[in-house]
Amino acid sequence: MNILGQLHFSEAAKYLAPSLLHGFGVVVEATIIGFFLATIVGIFIAIGRLFGWKPLKAFLYGLLEIVRGTPLLVQLVYIYYVMPLLINLIAGMFGYKTDVQITPLTAGIAGLAINYGCYMSEVIRAGIVSIDNGQTEAALVLGFGRYETLFRIVMPQALRGIIPSLGNYLVMMIKDTSLLAYVAVNELLLRTQTFASQTFYTIEAYTYLAIAYLILSVPLSHLVKFIEYKLSSASR
Amino acid sequence: MFNIFELGKNYGDNEVLKSITMRIDDGEVICIIGPSGSGKSTFLRCLNLLEVPTSGQIYYDGTLLDDKLDTKRLRREVGMVFQRFNLFPMFTVLKNVMYAPMHVNKMKKKEAEELARSLLAKVGLANKADAYPAQLSGGQQQRVAIARALAMQPKMLLFDEPTSALDPELVNEVLTVMRDLRKEGMSMVVVTHEMGFARDVSDRVIFMDKGYIVEEGAPVEIFNHPKEERTQQFLNRVLVGV
Numbered sequence: 001m002n003i004l005g006q007l008h009f010s011e012a013a014k015y016l017a018p019s020l021l022h023g024f025g026v027v028v029e030a031t032i033i034g035f036f037l038a039t040i041v042g043i044f045i046a047i048g049r050l051f052g053w054k055p056l057k058a059f060l061y062g063l064l065e066i067v068r069g070t071p072l073l074v075q076l077v078y079i080y081y082v083m084p085l086l087i088n089l090i091a092g093m094f095g096y097k098t099d100v101q102i103t104p105l106t107a108g109i110a111g112l113a114i115n116y117g118c119y120m121s122e123v124i125r126a127g128i129v130s131i132d133n134g135q136t137e138a139a140l141v142l143g144f145g146r147y148e149t150l151f152r153i154v155m156p157q158a159l160r161g162i163i164p165s166l167g168n169y170l171v172m173m174i175k176d177t178s179l180l181a182y183v184a185v186n187e188l189l190l191r192t193q194t195f196a197s198q199t200f201y202t203i204e205a206y207t208y209l210a211i212a213y214l215i216l217s218v219p220l221s222h223l224v225k226f227i228e229y230k231l232s233s234a235s236r
Numbered sequence: 237m238f239n240i241f242e243l244g245k246n247y248g249d250n251e252v253l254k255s256i257t258m259r260i261d262d263g264e265v266i267c268i269i270g271p272s273g274s275g276k277s278t279f280l281r282c283l284n285l286l287e288v289p290t291s292g293q294i295y296y297d298g299t300l301l302d303d304k305l306d307t308k309r310l311r312r313e314v315g316m317v318f319q320r321f322n323l324f325p326m327f328t329v330l331k332n333v334m335y336a337p338m339h340v341n342k343m344k345k346k347e348a349e350e351l352a353r354s355l356l357a358k359v360g361l362a363n364k365a366d367a368y369p370a371q372l373s374g375g376q377q378q379r380v381a382i383a384r385a386l387a388m389q390p391k392m393l394l395f396d397e398p399t400s401a402l403d404p405e406l407v408n409e410v411l412t413v414m415r416d417l418r419k420e421g422m423s424m425v426v427v428t429h430e431m432g433f434a435r436d437v438s439d440r441v442i443f444m445d446k447g448y449i450v451e452e453g454a455p456v457e458i459f460n461h462p463k464e465e466r467t468q469q470f471l472n473r474v475l476v477g478v
Binding site: 132134135137138139140141142143144145148152153156157160 | 284286308311312315316318320322323324325326335336339340341384385388
């Protein structure tokens with residue numbers, strides 16, 4: 001009754017491992033670029049909603065409602081399949097013949113950046129609001145302008161306070177890159193699916209897939225905890 | 237330096253400043269005293285436009301302050317020290333002092349550092365240059381805040397209750413620095429509850445209540461022969477034991 005005897009882990013590893021290694025690269029690339037852009041999107045939305053002009057605030061609020069009210073998977077599908085069609089259709093109505101296409105990875109990263117940017121903007125906004133107004137006043141009376149004060153004095157303190165929360169979003173994003181399989185990004189899940197359907201090593205393949213995600217996310221989440229600990233002990 | 241006409245400030249229906257008319261001359265040291273809620277701090281904060289007045293005019297060096305004026309120039313020339321210090325916690329003491337000269341006045345790093353070190357020496361904190369604000373006592377933080385304001389080489393300093401957040405035994409080290417500034421001829425407007433300081437150091441004392449200037453004059457007049465009943469009542473209450 002040896003269950004391992006019934007399975008072919010070493011053989012599956014031999015063929016799947018190189019493919020997963022490539023998948024790692026895709027996941028890391030999508031996460032790094034996606035997270036970087038999401039942070040920028042988040043900062044922009046947070047600042048826009050705090051200090052922007054009324055119509056901009058309303059627009060950003062609407063965007064937030066849409067993004068938070070729909071699943072990431074639907075957003076990815078929308079960006080990858082619908083957006084190019086929509087752009088071509090609208091361009092066509094104005095008499096331009098276009099053939100806009102978007103690569104799977106670009107669509108995937110864009111989806112992650114917008115989705116995570118919206119969620120992260122709320123954290124960033126809370127971080128900015130938590131900074132004592134005295135900091136702003138101190139910078140203003142020294143002759144700094146509004147935006148200089150925001151970017152030189154307030155934002156660095158705000159970001160420092162929310163690094164742990166942003167770190168958790170980073171770990172979540174790594175795992176959510178699996179959704180990119182549905183817009184044909186050749187990441188870990190899609191590679192595993194392909195492999196499993198060709199070889200029928202279904203149990204082995206998906207077990208390796210789970211392990212692959214654990215290898216990425218467990219050390220990272222511990223790193224985030226460590227940074228959180230360092231920051232909280234440094235501020236005392 | 238300042239000519240103020242019928243200055244008023246409302247927050248909604250709440251009239252904090254009703255009608256303030258006064259002038260502040262070069263080199264003058266003015267202390268503003270009065271009960272809390274009398275509008276002293278709001279008045280001070282109108283002088284560098286941290287609060288935008290709702291009525292009246294402020295002339296600074298002959299220029300009317302309105303929205304179009306170069307607020308930055310005003311703020312470079314009129315520094316401010318806050319009750320709660322408001323040092324930048326992520327910077328060292330030295331960087332707190334040299335930051336604005338470097339980034340606002342575009343001073344070279346080396347010059348800014350020299351300036352900052354000399355100002356820290358002046359407030360008696362040369363040895364704390366590399367400390368972070370959180371490692372200092374309140375009195376030390378407030379002295380750093382004064383050095384930071386001086387680093388912009390202002391023509392005038394505004395003090396908003398600079399010793400109110402300090403433990404009693406730390407008040408004097410800050411007042412001593414302010415007395416030294418007075419000797420050097422720095423113009424100062426000080427909102428304070430330190431009656432001894434107001435009496436000994438200022439050229440003029442202003443007593444404010446309920447958004448008005450009730451009485452102003454030389455410290456001897458205000459403290460020894462107050463004309464208004466309201467001033468007498470206030471002084472009787474705060475001078476118990478002084």
